[in-house]
Amino acid sequence: MVLDDQQKGLPVGFMLFTAKKDTKAVHADYNKELLTNLLQKWKEGMGKNEEGESFDVQVAATDNDPRERYGLRQNWPEVLLLLCIFHVWQAWRNGLNKYLRAIPKGPDRRSVRTRLAKFLMRLLKEIDIYEDAINAYNTELEDFKKLGRTRNAIAKTQSKAAIAFLTGMAHEMWQSWSLAGAKKAAEIMGIPVSHVARTTNALESFNGRLKGVYFSQYQHSGRLPRIDVWILTMITKVMPDFLEAWVEKRGLKTHYQNMRKIAPKARLPAMQSKVVMPSSPSDSAPASRIQLNAPVSSSTSPHELIARAESWLNSVLSTSGMDPDAADRNAHERIVKLETNFLEQLAEDDSDPLTKTMRSSMSTVLN
Numbered sequence: 460m461v462l463d464d465q466q467k468g469l470p471v472g473f474m475l476f477t478a479k480k481d482t483k484a485v486h487a488d489y490n491k492e493l494l495t496n497l498l499q500k501w502k503e504g505m506g507k508n509e510e511g512e513s514f515d516v517q518v519a520a521t522d523n524d525p526r527e528r529y530g531l532r533q534n535w536p537e538v539l540l541l542l543c544i545f546h547v548w549q550a551w552r553n554g555l556n557k558y559l560r561a562i563p564k565g566p567d568r569r570s571v572r573t574r575l576a577k578f579l580m581r582l583l584k585e586i587d588i589y590e591d592a593i594n595a596y597n598t599e600l601e602d603f604k605k606l607g608r609t610r611n612a613i614a615k616t617q618s619k620a621a622i623a624f625l626t627g628m629a630h631e632m633w634q635s636w637s638l639a640g641a642k643k644a645a646e647i648m649g650i651p652v653s654h655v656a657r658t659t660n661a662l663e664s665f666n667g668r669l670k671g672v673y674f675s676q677y678q679h680s681g682r683l684p685r686i687d688v689w690i691l692t693m694i695t696k697v698m699p700d701f702l703e704a705w706v707e708k709r710g711l712k713t714h715y716q717n718m719r720k721i722a723p724k725a726r727l728p729a730m731q732s733k734v735v736m737p738s739s740p741s742d743s744a745p746a747s748r749i750q751l752n753a754p755v756s757s758s759t760s761p762h763e764l765i766a767r768a769e770s771w772l773n774s775v776l777s778t779s780g781m782d783p784d785a786a787d788r789n790a791h792e793r794i795v796k797l798e799t800n801f802l803e804q805l806a807e808d809d810s811d812p813l814t815k816t817m818r819s820s821m822s823t824v825l826n
Contacts, residue, residue, distance in 0.1 A: 541657065
């Protein structure tokens with residue numbers, strides 16, 4: 460199984476083999492030679508590239524099974540082997556249960572377990588230099604040795620149990636489960652450290668679904684289905700269903716990511732208002748209907764439009780010899796008519812937001 464760009468598992472090959480008739484557990488009926496041979500067949504089946512190079516595996520993650528690691532190393536000597544940190548932690552937990560059993564239950568056992576657990580978590584997720592890991596290990600070992608030199612019986616028991624656990628840790632596999640190994644894998648593959656698979660959870664999940672959903676119906680009285688049933692089911696059901704769900708999940712994730720993005724600020728479409736204003740009044744325009752000729756850009760601010768409108772109206776009134784403040788009733792009626800005609804032109808296009816703003820603003824100014 461490989462991981463895609465969204466860190467989802469994608470199976471690329473299946474290895475099926477039959478167990479012996481007298482085998483009690485199928486997973487225990489294969490050895491490193493058998494697995495090495497199966498991996499070799501897969502490698503040969505992958506063929507070569509245009510340059511004649513054989514299929515190469517640079518980084519691989521496995522559980523704690525040494526037979527898998529042996530088979531990978533035999534076929535790809537330069538492969539960087541990582542250990543699933545979930546299985547590593549599980550092995551450490553079992554070791555703590557085994558060695559700390561000698562300490563009486565309660566705060567005495569809990570204090571030692573808590574301290575060792577914090578130390579182990581630092582090794583898994585924080586320390587990425589081997590010398591620092593050794594120094595941290597030696598510090599823990601020396602502290603528990605000092606604890607054993609006290610006269611307290613419980614302290615001596617705590618010391619003995621903790622030292623037994625620490626002594627059983629395999630130093631030679633440090634890089635396989637440490638942060639340093641993950642960083643080296645990221646460097647080899649050219650990806651962020653966060654994208655390095657440090658667990659085999661994706662594969663475990665797929666295998667569980669494979670056995671529980673697709674093949675449980677073929678198991679009768681504990682007997683496994685025949686090899687041809689496995690192959691037929693894998694080709695006609697498992698992979699089509701898996702790939703269909705894989706494509707659907709990728710589409711949903713992309714959809715949700717797009718929904719989370721902040722939409723860009725809405726911009727009004729570039730348009731020209733139907734209302735136009737000349738810089739000077741037109742002598743040929745009839746008094747009852749003022750013609751405006753100069754285009755007004757949609758980017759012009761309303762304040763500038765109002766100022767230009769006021770200037771234009773004053774120019775029209777001045778040219779016509781009319782005074783807005785005059786007591787001449789006839790002149791006042793003509794001014795009102797000019798203002799009304801102007802507002803009618805503003806009202807011609809209700810769909811233009813700029814025109815709406817101008818009409819509202821001009822109504823305030825002219826009234």
